[in-house]
């Protein structure tokens with residue numbers, strides 16, 4: 001599904017990612033953990049095609065395609081989804097209208113007609129209900145004056161209706177209360193199948209109790225320094241990054 | 250919706266020229282002698298069989314025009330206009346003897362309107378919208394006439410009103426925009442060709458949107474439209490105008506005068522969707538749109554509300570204004586002005602507070618892309634008699650790219666200590682992170698810009714009549730095509 005090979009990325013001449021390798025197969029859930037500033041969000045932006053990042057070396061393959069050749073919207077329509085660490089506010093644009101526009105963009109890309117109004121209403125209602133997002137909320141401007149946790153739920157709602165093949169969740173759990181954490185995790189688990197994959201970026205082992213990863217990777221200073229299974233997250237919780245990085249080097 | 254799809258396809262099929270209405274229609278025309286002279290004025294008046302008082306009024310206006318200096322263009326860069334190079338009257342020959350019914354209209358003209366999405370056949374017409382269509386210089390059809398007649402509402406072309414309702418026309422024409430106001434007001438008064446006339450009798454709420462569609466077709470023709478709307482006591486009317494023109498390399502001139510009069514407790518809502526041909530990417534061709542629009546709230550507790558979406562024209566020069574004469578009267582101005590490529594817009598409003606407890610609200614959204622220049626110019630004036638009056642003004646500018654400009658020029662004159670004037674202004678660049686966010690959800694860059702700009706304009710667009718709001722949203726997106734790399 002996704003193969004990152006010896007990736008080197010810099011921003012304005014400053015090296016951020018320094019030789020990162022990661023392969024995610026269909027149906028797998030990978031967790032990525034690492035200290036602040038180690039390059040996790042940078043990786044998620046590079047994967048989704050944000051401007052301003054210099055790819056100095058390396059290659060990324062996505063479903064047999066050279067990912068770096070594709071535009072942001074092409075990547076999205078080919079099933080790559082990023083749940084943002086800091087979702088954007090779009091004033092004047094009603095949340096439900098935004099969702100509809102996003103669905104229709106994908107449908108247009110796939111050569112399908114626009115979504116039927118009734119069908120759309122049904123889809124949104126059931127997905128939003130599951131996430132505890134009210135219909136009043138859907139009438140408000142996208143993310144404007146949403147609380148931190150509400151914004152994160154909104155990201156998961158978008159993911160649920162767009163049904164990506166490869167979803168990257170950048171600290172979706174940060175700022176969520178206990179109940180929201182469970183609800184959001186259920187949203188992810190519902191989507192999880194043999195056909196799609198996840199890269200879950202988090203600081204907390206707690207999330208991984210809900211979303212059981214197949215692999216856990218630790219990133220430090222732009223490189224994956226250790227990989228393992230779920231137990232690595234437990235070990236990390238106990239010893240902290242410093243110890244683990246030491247062992248790795 | 251399928252209509253969106255079709256609009257987009259149609260636009261794309263035009264190749265590098267995105268203007269959807271850029272076709273012209275081949276017709277036999279009757280034209281005034283080329284150029285501007287007393288003879289031209291007489292020719293126009295004669296073509297319309299006007300009574301003497303109207304001809305005299307025109308001739309006087311022409312004298313005034315010759316004496317007035319040209320307006321000072323401020324922020325606009327306008328090439329000298331050669332008034333002798335235009336035709337001031339053009340009429341398709343087949344309309345010479347005004348058609349009695351739609352069946353008598355030249356099928357070519359009906360086809361033109363159909364291409365524009367304005368079917369004139371009554372049975373096909375948008376429900377709840379009465380349409381008058383002005384083709385070059387003459388009014389083509391007025392639909393829904395009978396239904397309106399029954400309520401005593403007059404909705405016809407100004408030419409017809411001069412014949413049928415001379416007392417009303419005589420009483421009100423030039424009463425809001427004096428002939429001597431400025432050079433274009435005088436020019437329009439001398440050579441105006443057609444436009445709409447509306448009279449809503451006392452106590453009547455007009456049940457449908459009244460709408461006029463202006464189209465410049467003939468080459469080298471100026472369009473001098475004259476519209477007069479009178480809302481008698483306790484009445485209400487909502488009026489909308491739309492405009493298009495074919496793509497031509499020469500600049501075409503459009504100088505309209507619109508006068509609104511609201512008597513006691515009356516309300517007039519006037520909306521414009523202006524989509525004249527803007528010229529090509531290099532700034533060749535396009536309409537010069539010099540418009541004087543002014544409304545007077547003559548009666549107590551009356552209200553006039555202007556909403557405009559200005560996306561077309563090479564140059565737009567336009568300040569729809571309100572004179573708040575009656576006590577407790579209200580004026581509103583909601584504006585979206587979009588300039589792309591080499592377009593220039595200088596637009597805004599004047600709110601003149603004369604009566605007590607008068608209030609006004611100005612919401613202006615200016616969007617600039619390409620190498621375009623966009624200026625908001627406004628005046629809020631509060632007279633010493635206008636105690637307890639208030640104004641709220643908000644001007645927001647959005648820049649797309651770094652070769653365009655946005656300017657805000659608010660003038661405030663207050664001679665009244667207990668009045669309140671609030672002014673807020675912002676200028677920002679389109680947010681790259683918002684664009685990225687939208688594109689990560691699958692929107693292409695043009696759709697993403699369209700979405701964000703529509704959000705930026707929402708406060709204004711929501712004041713348009715429902716039937717036109719969707720169309721206007723599409724227009725906003727289309728007029729910014731090619732603005733992001």
Ligand SMILES: Nc1ncnc2c1ncn2[C@@H]1O[C@H](COP(=O)(O)OP(=O)(O)OP(=O)(O)O)[C@@H](O)[C@H]1O
Pocket residue numbers: 011012016034035036037038039040041042043085
């Ligand atoms: N636009 C930028 N300009 C300069 N430096 C940047 C820019 N974006 C990121 N960086 C730097 O790159 C490094 C990696 O940042 P990144 O956001 O990827 O970290 P992260 O692992 O997601 O951290 P956190 O856990 O705090 O979210 C940091 O040192 C950051 O300051």
Ligand SMILES: [Mg+2]
Pocket residue numbers: 040041042085170171
């Ligand atoms: Mg981060």
